[in-house]
Amino acid sequence: MTLLGSITQFVLGSAADVLPIAIFLFVFQRLVIGEHMSNWKQIAVGFVFVVFGLGLFLVGLEQTLFPLGRLMAQQLTDPEFLRQDSGGAAELVWQDYYWVYIFALAIGFSTTMAEPALIAVAMKASTVSGGTISVWSLRIAVAIGVGVGVSLGCFRIIAGTPVHYFIAAGYLVVIVQTALAPKIIVPLAYDSGGVTTSTVTVPLITALGLGLSEAVPGRSPLLDGFGLVAFASLFPIISVLAYGQLAALRARVSSPDSGNRDNEKEDNHAL
């Protein structure tokens, strides 16, 4: 019964998010463009699916995965847990947090794979590129970037290095890669940075960041808890650019005359 209640609540919540956008789109279409949407029935059904889909998706996450993820982030950053591995030493050094890095890598990767906004962008990229960029491989590239980014972000919180150093160095890498990578991947790579920090990933990695900055002596949740989102947005750019560079390199090595076709299997999501 409580589950049914929260489902209703979340579906209504997502309706409240989607409805203003839908109304705006319809009004704009009617008044400015002066056209009726010929297929408005299909679109209305689509919007209903979007609303219900988002609602159910969020209930599912909120009911089970988020509490569990937050609990795990708490447990991992608990000094008691960390000490039992370091052999009871009084002072923890950054190496003692290795489970945190592994968890950050794994949770960053796995939550990004389920990120609906990323699936949407990957579907479009696959359609537009005529299948050259497959949905699946783009998502894996982004997910690797987020995993590495979150893991490195955790190291930063523990080591206390200023966030600018990493961000500045990261963008330096991006600049160099932009010059070297195939032109078609560059805008997509930049967009990948923005998409990742969405519904699924942010709540979990924020919990991890806050837990860490509370547990590590000398860190403040207000000043250090945030950096993870910035890391999770920066590193996918690098990994997607690298994916583009690798694909170009492989195409050049294997068949110099057949162009850079990616032979990876098409994903189910591709149109």
Place this chain on the structure above:
Amino acid sequence: MKNSLIALGRDALSSLRDLMPIIAVVSAFQLFVFRQPAGNLLSLLLGALLVVAGLSFFIFGLRLALFPVGERLAYSLARKGSVFWLLSFAFLLGFGTTFAEPALLAVADEAARVAANANVIAMSPEALGTYSFELRMIVALAVGVALVVGVLRILINWSLPLLIIGGYLLIIVITTIAPQEIVSIAYDSGGVTTSTVTVPLVTALGIGLASSVKGRNPMTDGFGLIALASLMPILFVLIFGIVMQ
């Protein structure tokens, strides 16, 4: 109808596969690192089922509504040939969806509390409310401006790398002079603006536009709007923090 059902079924299978990594990670950590059973297994299973159903419905609706609507509007606006309406649409879409974004409301309220603690504003409900409202306006304005710049870029053929890299260089410079408390909020606000409903719409808008403007390639010119929409709020909020100081 039958085809739709098959499509929905295929989406459900893909969603199940999308969710497997999370389930694997969570169970592996519970079993091997914490050495404890994964809480209530039944409720975990039920939650996973809801997530799979939700994700499949969302993807299905995406193809039925969000993608076609975004592209249709982009085509119609490009055919109409009015730059004014195109830019107005981009601005309103960015501004409206961001201002209504619940995640932004949460971040803005949190930011107001931080500002009150740092004695930037008074610790009264009115002052907190005003600050939070102003911050949301700033972020929404930033996303609106970002989409306008992004659409202009597609029309005029500006270099995206130049815009993005220039923007982030500016952010890094401004970060050093901005008040410490606002930096965290600024970076976070860049992340919360691009919601799950806005992303497909904005992507479809960019690609629709790039495919209807002569001489533009949807692959190289269609993407980039999201990147700008994530960058601009950071810049605007940092400047807001400096001004408020």
